[in-house]
Amino acid sequence: MPDRAPTTEPSSPQIPGALSRFEEDEINQLLRGFSDSTIEAALALQSGSRIVDFEACLYGILIFFRPAGAQSAEGLPSGDTRLREDLGLDSLSMMEAMFKIEELFDISISNAELATIETIADARRLLEEKLRLKTSA
């Protein structure tokens, strides 16, 4: 599986910079060891809210926590890429990835919500919903 961003078309979910509370060096620290494309996407989310950056950031986090030796499907990742079947994430690596996503975006994902996430697009939609609720609160 190549380490590159999904190719979903950008759109405007009307969320101000989801990571605007962080300075650049804080994002670099939170994502130490993650791929450059993940960090670039996270930095882009300081001021913007493009879907492509959300998905790239989520994809990078999910890929990072894949268990050792996980088998992956061939082909470029997309919003339809399945976390378990295509990326090889198991229950524990899903927990780790969700912890990092919660930490980064300052949200909480319940077990029931976690069970609904099957694809990268599912994770992105849930994240956007959480962020919109935060913004409107």
Added chain:
Amino acid sequence: MNRVVITGIGFSSSIGTGRENVLKSLRDLRHGFVRRRIADDDAGPELVVGKVDGFDVSSCEYSDWTFPGHESLEPSFLRTLPPHGPYAYVALEEALRQASLYHRDLGDGRTGLFCASPGSPRMLRYRLNRFAATGWKRVDPMAVVSSVPATLNFNFAARYGITGASCGFVSACSSSSHAIGYAFDEIALGRQDRMLVVSAEDGDAESLLPFTGMRALSTNLNPDKASRPFDSKRDGFVGTGGGVALILESASSAKSRDVHPLAEMRSWGQASDGYSVAAPHPEGKGLQAAMENCLRAAGTEAKSVDWINAHATSTPAGDRAEAIALKSLGYAKSGTKTLISSTKGLTGHGLSYAGALEAALCVLCLEERIVPGNAALVEPDPICEGLPLPTQTESCDLDLVINNSSGFGGSNVCHLFSQPQ
């Protein structure tokens, strides 16, 4: 009963990483101590402590760690390790290489893994502080497996695909000696063909500074004199982190693989003081019984032993109790050939990993036919009168060697090693 041999040893210690560095330190009596403040805020007490060269695992974030070979290790392995995990990993890889064992050999169901780790108080503190900072909403999913006392067996059983026995041992400063003892039993009783024994300690502020409460740490700030087992001016132990690994194997398994044993493990024994939660029995009764049980199991007399690697940590009470126990077995009688020294004068006290470290040093000394001297011993405590305490490393015809360990709660373990038969 199957005969048990040692086919591999590995070190990440204050006196060196790798067999050759450790051997040179033993020969030259080169200690591994530095003087420093070990608390994060730099305001804690200044101490002499052991330093493991080539490793920086002071951070609780694995991405900050540096150690031999860390560049080639994947995050999926590193992120569940405690800070002492790299010490243990480097030592185990060395031991496996020496034993000519490969990862593909270890998942056969006939290979087990016994570990001794106290867990990582530092990692647990770090994770809980971060948990609290989120208002107790979020805690790292790996907070448990990277910090509890079974962390090494969790991590390494998965890493090496162990399908035989796996377990962790906790008995304070005799933990890893228990791990070796029960590993011996697994092989002797035919339950396993080989056992990996791995132990490590963080050796940091969280591990060591609590010992200041019972005044167990040396306050001597001279690295050349702080750890001085059996000396009349000893005032406490010098703490150290590090890691060690030994490969125990049935003699028939080693022979079938055409691997030459480094040494044979003849027996082990244990006994408890039944006396105090932390202080040793004043006359070392539990340790005496552990040695007697070990010798009886091997059918060997005390006088046949060539060298005893004493537990002696450099605390006033502990060394005194051990000296009395040794005298009770006749080691202070004129004409005894048995030499007694404590390698903690060089390494410092590795707490739960000390027993396995010293067992591996016994194996190395059997191979090289040397007895390390008591480093920094100048004026032996009068209670040691008659005990042969060499102060220089000596070459000798070494055959039978005892390794002693004692832990809190009066837990005592004794191993007997010999040249391979």
